[in-house]
Amino acid sequence: MAGQIRDMTKGAPGKLILTFAVPLMLGNICQQLYTMVDTIVVGQVAGVQALAALGAVEWIMWMVLGVSTGATQGFSILISQHYGAKKWDLLKKAVARSYILTAAVAVILLTVSQVFAHWILLFLNTPDNIIGMSLLYLRIVFCGIPVVAAYNIFAAVLRALGNSRTPLIAMIIAASINVVLDLLFVAEFRWGVAGAAIATVIAQAFSALYCFLAVRKIEVVRVSREDFQKVPGLDGKLLKLGAPVLFQDAIISVGGLVVQFVVNGYGFLFVAGFTATNKLYGILEMAAISYGYAIVTYVGQNLGAGEIKRIRKGVHVSAGLAFLTSAVISCIMFIFGRHILMLFISGDPSETQQVLSIAWKYLSIMAACLCILYFLYVYRSALQGLGNTLIPMISGVVEFFIRIGVALLLPLVMGTDGIFYAEIAAWTGATVLLAVSYYAAIRKL
Numbered sequence: 465m466a467g468q469i470r471d472m473t474k475g476a477p478g479k480l481i482l483t484f485a486v487p488l489m490l491g492n493i494c495q496q497l498y499t500m501v502d503t504i505v506v507g508q509v510a511g512v513q514a515l516a517a518l519g520a521v522e523w524i525m526w527m528v529l530g531v532s533t534g535a536t537q538g539f540s541i542l543i544s545q546h547y548g549a550k551k552w553d554l555l556k557k558a559v560a561r562s563y564i565l566t567a568a569v570a571v572i573l574l575t576v577s578q579v580f581a582h583w584i585l586l587f588l589n590t591p592d593n594i595i596g597m598s599l600l601y602l603r604i605v606f607c608g609i610p611v612v613a614a615y616n617i618f619a620a621v622l623r624a625l626g627n628s629r630t631p632l633i634a635m636i637i638a639a640s641i642n643v644v645l646d647l648l649f650v651a652e653f654r655w656g657v658a659g660a661a662i663a664t665v666i667a668q669a670f671s672a673l674y675c676f677l678a679v680r681k682i683e684v685v686r687v688s689r690e691d692f693q694k695v696p697g698l699d700g701k702l703l704k705l706g707a708p709v710l711f712q713d714a715i716i717s718v719g720g721l722v723v724q725f726v727v728n729g730y731g732f733l734f735v736a737g738f739t740a741t742n743k744l745y746g747i748l749e750m751a752a753i754s755y756g757y758a759i760v761t762y763v764g765q766n767l768g769a770g771e772i773k774r775i776r777k778g779v780h781v782s783a784g785l786a787f788l789t790s791a792v793i794s795c796i797m798f799i800f801g802r803h804i805l806m807l808f809i810s811g812d813p814s815e816t817q818q819v820l821s822i823a824w825k826y827l828s829i830m831a832a833c834l835c836i837l838y839f840l841y842v843y844r845s846a847l848q849g850l851g852n853t854l855i856p857m858i859s860g861v862v863e864f865f866i867r868i869g870v871a872l873l874l875p876l877v878m879g880t881d882g883i884f885y886a887e888i889a890a891w892t893g894a895t896v897l898l899a900v901s902y903y904a905a906i907r908k909l
Contacts, residue, residue, distance in 0.1 A: 469682060470627065481778060485628070488632065489750060501643050507740075509651050514594075520590045520598045521602050523717055524717075532569060534710040535709065535710040538705040542558050544761050546558055547768065549769060561698050563687075573609050577609065584721075585598055611668045614672040633674065642666075707853075711860070716890075718864060736809070741826040756842070756844065758845075759778070759842060760848050783839065783842050802824050830884075833892075840898060850909075856898065862894050
């Protein structure tokens with residue numbers, strides 16, 4: 465058991481956070497790998513229209529699947545605090561009730577997403593020549609919502625206990641399966657976007673199963689039937705932590721949908737270029753997400769143990785690591801970004817050049833401002849680890865309004881290039897709020 469979980473209330477904060485975050489980064493690379501393989505195989509085999517079809521559903525998927533991720537991330541805050549405080553009985557009960565609440569969220573999401581999928585695509589002004597493929601992809605991926613929710617909660621429990629190695633292995637397994645199935649279903653069987661969607665769902669199922677088997681081996685979170693019984697106030701406490709994170713992710717996604725609406729109005733070539741860069745968005749932010757999970761666990765465990773000075777030191781070190789990491793990733797994108805983008809694009813030479821030009825301009829702007837996004841994750845995660853999910857939720861609302869405002873207004877002044885600055889402006893507004901709130905909260909403690 466000692467090799468599977470990590471007590472983050474002892475030892476050098478920088479080393480703990482880095483050794484926790486690195487396996488998550490590698491796991492995120494694997495996750496991005498199978499997302500990119502979907503796009504590369506579909507773009508190269510099925511063409512630019514199929515690539516645009518995947519891009520048109522990007523934010524819809526982010527919103528629906530992000531709700532599950534947000535809820536489980538919120539639940540894991542209480543789990544990490546109980547683990548840090550060595551409250552073993554409460555820890556098991558928190559885990560058990562988290563399972564039940566996650567299942568309820570999954571059922572609701574599955575129902576709502578299938579009912580409204582077509583309507584949302586119409587509302588987003590999805591081009592007529594790709595809406596059929598986009599809907600087919602969504603229908604299949606949304607059937608896998610229970611699988612995604614299962615992976616999210618099992619991985620969240622493992623991370624709360626300081627175990628970032630098992631989610632890494634799960635992602636490696638999923639990425640490998642997805643690559644093989646993509647080549648089989650899309651390139652060999654010629655199933656197009658449907659094949660890519662089926663491959664993704666099957667891969668996610670294997671990653672969920674692997675994490676489940678790992679959780680069952682850890683004594684402190686091996687739950688019994690008694691642990692599932694209702695405890696007065698526990699569900700409310702979990703929902704108080706999970707609901708704001710869920711809402712935060714949902715409101716950010718709605719802002720992204722508005723951006724997608726504007727992008728869809730520029731035609732399928734612009735959508736394809738925007739999609740190619742958005743597929744690299746995951747690579748740009750993968751280390752930030754990993755630092756975020758590490759910080760939530762680190763802060764949560766140390767808060768449970770009453771180690772306030774360690775929290776301050778750990779967050780300070782994390783900000784430095786985040787800045788250096790973002791600088792390295794930005795440099796890589798400036799050097800190799802154009803070549804990477806070409807992997808996603810095929811078809812008529814005149815079309816591919818237009819798509820590449822759009823994609824490269826968007827990628828350059830995001831890479832230049834990447835450190836802002838990394839600071840956003842550091843301070844948002846620190847606040848969540850402190851049990852404050854309200855301010856991060858408000859930061860999501862700030863992102864929403866700034867993203868929409870810039871997406872709707874700046875193109876009137878700058879033309880289509882204005883849409884590229886919606887993300888940067890949203891990051892900046894949220895980061896300012898989160899940083900000020902974190903330093904106020906830690907001073908109060």
